[in-house]
Amino acid sequence: MQNMAPLSQDVLTIPRKSLNGPTNLIGLTRTGLRKVLIEAGTPEKQSRMRANQIWQWIYAKGARNFDVMTNLAKPYRANLKNNFVLDVPHVVTKQVSEDGTRKYLVRIEGGHEVEVVYIPEEDRGTLCISSQVGCTLTCSFCHTGTQRLVRNLTSAEIVGQILLARDDLDQWPIPGINTREPRLLSNIVLMGMGEPLYNFDNVRDAMKIAMDPEGICMSRRRITLSTSGVVPEIAKTAEEIGCLLAVSFHATTDEVRDKLVPINKKWNIATLIETLRTYPKLSNSERITFEYVMLKDVNDSDADARRLIKLIQGIPAKINLIPFNEWPGAPYQRSDWQRIRAFSDIVFAAGYASPIRTPRGEDIMAACGQLKSASEKAKKNSIRAKSVTPAQ
Ligand code: SF4
Structure with a gap:
């Protein structure tokens, strides 16, 4: 299978101090923040207090420049300005669907682009964030899988997606008012572009920042990391992040899963299920979500539903049935609604929650990776147009 070896972090991760300039304070852990402040001249004794103040400005108040940090003396702010920046990814385009879904195409260092999607619901709002530019894993139903992997996102670029949303x-x-209700952004899912477990350290640091009570203050139970099944890294999700786990499962035989999620050739269904059975923190209140994309005549039969139940027997689980979001050139079709409902009924009758995900943002190309591809195509067309324009 193509590019299946674990990724070299040296090649794929850009350093905290970018080649082009000062250190970005966003994305540093609290320890990391203290360290760079000391390096820039903050006395060690003061460093904890200063780090706390700056942390709260960035993550509790949304500061994007040092001038607004009025509880810091002016010369200290000037020193911060000379040494550091507060950079978040730049929003290139924002599309808002008729159903309220917002899709952002954001640009990061190096001119690369990734997607971020906000999905509002009646009682909450979920932000779907990306962890890599492109992906190595070539899942055949996934549009992002058609894009080559460029690099891992830094922790700043990951947490920056939450800040920009x-x-x-x-x-x-609002100054003087304690809370901002309702909380429109209440949940985070790492289900955007990339395999988060192949960029574990940056994902972990970014999620720790998101959970910090003096900042974004997101409960660990409102963060879900979705993996295609990187078996050796799965337990670390519970041990080092503590968030919920979802698995892109999608098939009930190795023959089909090898095609849909090719990482299955390395860690097959039996190995994956065994790892999930021993997942730390697994309980009825912290169930594993099995994501299952419904593909017409591929994985949607009654026999599939029954095999699925048998495979996951004994694992506290919820099955999310996802009607396939078709994209141009996709080799699959969405299962009929009747079929999806029949599948859901079988799973439900066996005692598992089996919600059918409502397709969202279909009018704004919500299949992961589509917006980035459209943007790249437009860029190429514009370059081509320029190159054929006769010189004046
Ligand atoms: S489904 Fe996830 S892991 Fe698979 S190709 Fe798409 S982004 Fe990568």
């Missing part, structure tokens, strides 16, 4: 949703507190 809060900006757009106007979710920072």
Whole structure:
């Protein structure tokens, strides 16, 4: 299978100090923040207090420049300005669907682009964030799988997706008022572009920042990391992040899963299920979500539903049935609604929650990776057009 070896972090991860300039304070852990402040001249004795103040400005108040940090003396702010920046990814385009779904195409260092999707619901709002530019894993139903992997996102770029969404949703507190209700951004899912377990350290640091009570303050139970099945890394999700786990399962035989999720050739269904059975923290209140994309005549039969139940027997689980979001050139079709409901009924009758995900944002190309591809195509067309324009 193509590119299946674990990724070299040296090649794929850009350093904290970018080649082009000062250190970005966003994305550093609390320890990391203290360290760089000391390096830039903050006395060690003061460093904890200063780090706390700056942390709260960034993650509790949404500060994007040092001038607003009025509880820091002016010369200290000037020193911060000379040494550091507060950079989040730049929003290139934002599309808002008729159903309220917002899709952002954001640009990061190096000119690369990734997607972020905000899905509002009646009682909450979920942000789907990306962890890599492109992906190595070539899942055949996934549009992102058609894009080559460029690099891992830094922790700043990962947590920056949350910050920019809060900006757009106007979710920072108003001075003098304690809370901003309702909380429009209440959940985070790492289900965007990339395999988060192949960028574990940056994902972990970014999620620790998101959970910090003096900042974004997201409960660990409101964060879900979705993996295609990187078996050796799965337990670390519970041990080092503590968030919920979802698995892109999608098939009930190795023959079919090898095609849909090719990482299955390395860690097959039996190995994956065994790892999930021993997943730390597994309980009825912290169930594993099995994601199952419904593909017409591929994985959607009654026999599939029954095999699925048998495979996961004994694992506290919820099955999310996802009607396939068709994209141009996709080799699959969405299962009929009747078929999806029949599948759901079988799973439900066996005692598992089996919600059918409502397709969202279909009018704004919500299949993961589509917006980035459209943007790249437009860029190429514009370059081609320029190159054939006769010189004046
Ligand atoms: S489904 Fe996830 S792991 Fe598979 S190709 Fe798409 S982004 Fe990568």
